[in-house]
Amino acid sequence: MRERASNGALWKKGTAILLSLFLLPTEMVYAGGPLTVGGPAEGVSGVPLLWDNTKPIAYRVDGGPLSQQPNGGPVIIDNPTSVTRVNKLFAYWSAVPTVSLSFTNAGGLLAVGSFPANGDVKSVNDFLAVAGDVTGQAPDPNSCNGGGQSPIMFDADGSIFDGLGLPPEVIGFAFQCAFNPTTGKIISAGAILNGRFQDVINNPNAGNFELTAAEFDQAFTHEFGHFIGLGHSQINVDVLLNAIKTGVPTCSTDDNAGMPLMFPVLGLCTARTTAGLPILAVDDAAWISKLYPVTSPPPVGKTSFNLAYGTISGTVFFSDGVTPAQGVNVIARNTSSPRRNAASAVSGYLFTGNLGQTVTCVNPAAPTPQTCSNLGDPFGSHDPALIGHFEIPLPPGTYTLQVESVFSGFAGGSSVGSLDPPIPVPGAYSSTATVSITAGATTSFNITLQGTQPRFDAFESASLLEPYRAIWLRGEQLIRRRQTT
Numbered sequence: 001m002r003e004r005a006s007n008g009a010l011w012k013k014g015t016a017i018l019l020s021l022f023l024l025p026t027e028m029v030y031a032g033g034p035l036t037v038g039g040p041a042e043g044v045s046g047v048p049l050l051w052d053n054t055k056p057i058a059y060r061v062d063g064g065p066l067s068q069q070p071n072g073g074p075v076i077i078d079n080p081t082s083v084t085r086v087n088k089l090f091a092y093w094s095a096v097p098t099v100s101l102s103f104t105n106a107g108g109l110l111a112v113g114s115f116p117a118n119g120d121v122k123s124v125n126d127f128l129a130v131a132g133d134v135t136g137q138a139p140d141p142n143s144c145n146g147g148g149q150s151p152i153m154f155d156a157d158g159s160i161f162d163g164l165g166l167p168p169e170v171i172g173f174a175f176q177c178a179f180n181p182t183t184g185k186i187i188s189a190g191a192i193l194n195g196r197f198q199d200v201i202n203n204p205n206a207g208n209f210e211l212t213a214a215e216f217d218q219a220f221t222h223e224f225g226h227f228i229g230l231g232h233s234q235i236n237v238d239v240l241l242n243a244i245k246t247g248v249p250t251c252s253t254d255d256n257a258g259m260p261l262m263f264p265v266l267g268l269c270t271a272r273t274t275a276g277l278p279i280l281a282v283d284d285a286a287w288i289s290k291l292y293p294v295t296s297p298p299p300v301g302k303t304s305f306n307l308a309y310g311t312i313s314g315t316v317f318f319s320d321g322v323t324p325a326q327g328v329n330v331i332a333r334n335t336s337s338p339r340r341n342a343a344s345a346v347s348g349y350l351f352t353g354n355l356g357q358t359v360t361c362v363n364p365a366a367p368t369p370q371t372c373s374n375l376g377d378p379f380g381s382h383d384p385a386l387i388g389h390f391e392i393p394l395p396p397g398t399y400t401l402q403v404e405s406v407f408s409g410f411a412g413g414s415s416v417g418s419l420d421p422p423i424p425v426p427g428a429y430s431s432t433a434t435v436s437i438t439a440g441a442t443t444s445f446n447i448t449l450q451g452t453q454p455r456f457d458a459f460e461s462a463s464l465l466e467p468y469r470a471i472w473l474r475g476e477q478l479i480r481r482r483q484t485t
């Protein structure tokens with residue numbers, strides 16, 4: 001089993017509240033689809049880390065209230081209401097007709113150390129006990145990191161977040177705790193929700209922000225998306241770029257509809273359900289269906305993935321048409337509703353973001369984490385055929401493909417795709433060519449970027465693009481080194 005963690009946060013920016021949901025900077029994320037992809041020694045190489053969906057995913061829920069006013073004030077959201085709400089948010093994911101996922105509320109939290117069975121998580125120590133965060137020691141087998149339970153915890157008044165040293169803008173975080181290193185199946189995950197955002201006190205100057213119930217639910221449906229293995233997706237990013245430029249987000253209903261729930265920043269647009277939109281965008285429903293597809297024959301009330309989706313699959317290349325380009329966001333937009341009906345993937349999303357190297361190890365022949373500066377990311381495939389590869393699940397229809405850079409601010413915990421930080425797309429792509437998607441079929445479509453530098457010039461110039469690092473080229477050099485020596 002291995003331990004992983006992720007978190008989410010909310011920022012106040014200009015006149016708009018920007019809700020950003022991100023992972024801890026020490027974590028590598030893979031997205032436009034899966035959160036984490038297996039590597040040579042972790043799970044199955046090139047295969048996303050997912051739950052075993054042949055049985056319900058069992059989570060356990062805190063025994064206390066979701067929200068209570070400070071200093072032991074009135075309870076705003078009591079425990080039964082909170083548990084119902086958690087169940088409802090998980091059900092958004094399992095309700096997708098083409099998704100084969102089920103959840104079960106296994107009851108209250110398990111006892112861990114001095115934390116009692118069915119207890120109320122009230123302190124940092126309670127949180128750390130249940131999460132199993134005991135640096136340097138084997139985690140308790142009942143804890144999340146020990147693989148014993150998948151806890152959904154409530155910090156009713158925000159005091160645990162304060163105690164963890166998190167800024168008051170953080171509304172919660174989710175974390176994948178343990179997985180089987182051989183099969184790549186997730187064993188346990190968790191989340192903690194900050195009830196201060198629902199305490200009916202809106203006093204930003206004192207660090208007490210308030211969200212509508214729909215906004216809060218949207219934030220945690222996103223976190224539960226990470227819990228089940230989804231990464232971030234970038235579609236309609238111009239809404240964010242314009243908001244940064246003008247200080248005021250303008251978001252049409254079409255912009256909102258097409259922006260994924262798994263977009264790293266929330267709060268640019270009205271909460272989806274408030275705007276009358278389904279909580280999952282086309283991209284979210286497509287990707288969770290691809291990761292956990294309903295197979296034929298479908299159970300009652302479900303639809304086979306292959307009857308409802310086709311796939312576009314290809315490779316992004318430099319202008320030479322040979323060299324693959326990783327880290328390029330590819331969006332397929334339906335020609336009849338391009339802003340609303342769109343799905344995406346980042347090229348190389350199954351490939352590692354960092355191959356590492358042994359050259360600078362004290363003893364390159366016997367590399368150890370203690371004597372090497374960079375042994376790479378243990379996650380993600382090392383198969384060079386996947387460097388520029390992308391795949392996008394799509395409802396049948398006619399699409400055009402758009403290519404763009406991942407927004408430079410989506411780094412660290414907000415990463416989209418396997419490169420962190422992201423890189424600027426090294427060339428342009430502009431094509432009105434349409435691609436027809438048929439249910440149950442995969443359509444091949446390669447993208448050759450226009451105007452990229454010849455390969456070695458690209459390497460030299462890209463190396464000067466600080467703070468960006470041309471990781472895709474460094475990676476390729478290392479592969480070549482391995483192949484020729």
Ligand SMILES: [Zn+2]
Nearest residue numbers: 021022226264
């Ligand atoms: Zn997120």
